Amino acid sequence: MTQEPLLDLDNATFLPVGSDGPQLSSVTFAISKGDHTYILGKAGSGKSLLVKSIMGLIPLATGRYMAFGRSMKDPDNLILHYIRKKIGLLPENGVLINSLTIRENLVFPLKYLNQNKNERPYERIDLILAEHQMEKIADLYPYQIGVNAQKSIGLLRAMLFSPALLILDDPYEGLDQDGIRLFHQYFQDILQNQHTTILLFSRKPIQPTGIFKRSLLMERDKTFRDAENEKTNFLVFPEKI
């Protein structure tokens, strides 16, 4: 029995509201459960645009885009809410909300998205913070902590609802060696639960061993195609950095 892909884009073109023309066109790409994917692209190659398009922030103009079996052509709020809850996201910019403390940043999705009224969000977050030895920074604001900690908190927040798909947009940006090591450790933990599939976009060819099953290359002004279907734009990274 073949599994339905988590994301399925076929010749999709995305047109940002108010823009003169499409900034991302002819995207053909699919990702299924367990299909951990690493996409490498230089700055300006359209990685963040693709992430925003996947999340439904940039409307689909032509082609086909299915997310978790739902068509993303003019999706209503219910569909958007459904897929955004299924996808855990670590964005490139604005990882955390600056006006909220670290604890409030983590509580944020639980408070405003969770339908479970019996859950006590602050208690759950305090447990998570204690588990990751981050209790000390709970009451600090994002600007008071380093990039490693900010991105780690962002990743913890992305994993709060045990998403089916975890999208990481340039997670290595600004991280030092410790941060990168920590992230690779998180990836190993995520792999162990076998529920979440990782889709990582990066401008740096840093790839941990034995995590990603396939690697793709994204280039500006070139058609972005799934390497398994088309043998173009495929890049195999060395096993070790």
Added chain:
Amino acid sequence: MDSLFHRLNFFRIFFYLRDLFQIILTSFYDLGTILLKRRSYIPLLLQQILSIGFDAIPILTIVGLLLGMGTVAEAGLELPKLGIQNLVGTIIIHIILRIVGPFATAMVVIARSASAISVDIGNMRVSGELDTIEMLGVNLSFFLITPRIFGVLISTMALTFYFAICSFTGGFLMGLFGLSMPMVSLIESLKTSLTLTDLLVPLMDSAAFGLIIAAVSVYHGLSVGQSPNDVPRETNKALVNAIVLCTLVLTIIQIFLIFA
């Protein structure tokens, strides 16, 4: 070419006003949703009322007291010369309660909160936080816009009456100690002059001002692009447009009242 330019400008104003109305109407609809279905957002609304309303109290107290003292001093000195000292109460009510009070409160709210809202939302746009909030699946209107619109609206209405109380207090103090006016006659004069309209007009004024200030500051905050330079530019536009629109609405309401 010139006339085309003017027509385009006219359409820009029309679209601008249409967008402001759209923000206000959407937030009314979203307020209903928040109150009925999404109660987790209610604390955000209360937080906005506190930060916009309560924090403005010290400056409004000072401005209100001084303005009340100034108005009564002027009225108490000049009106007897014209032989209409019995109109002091009416004049104070008309000036403070119906015109100066709501407008001065609106100016304080613009100076304090319109700029803060515009900068806050603008900075969130530049840093990418707005996109993050949306991509996390949290409704931007519930989380950011509706609480601010109603925070400004409720605060402006409440502050207008607080301002009037401060002005009257200042006026009484000036009348009592500065002009040696008999307190009883001043209170009696106010009591006989005060009508229901005198309470409804500032209510209407302040509601209109609150909605204008909130919608304009949210609109310009959201208009910020990717550049940090957009933040001061849009904030400046928000302040100027809020002042112009509030003045325009005040004039329209006064003209309407004259004819009504």
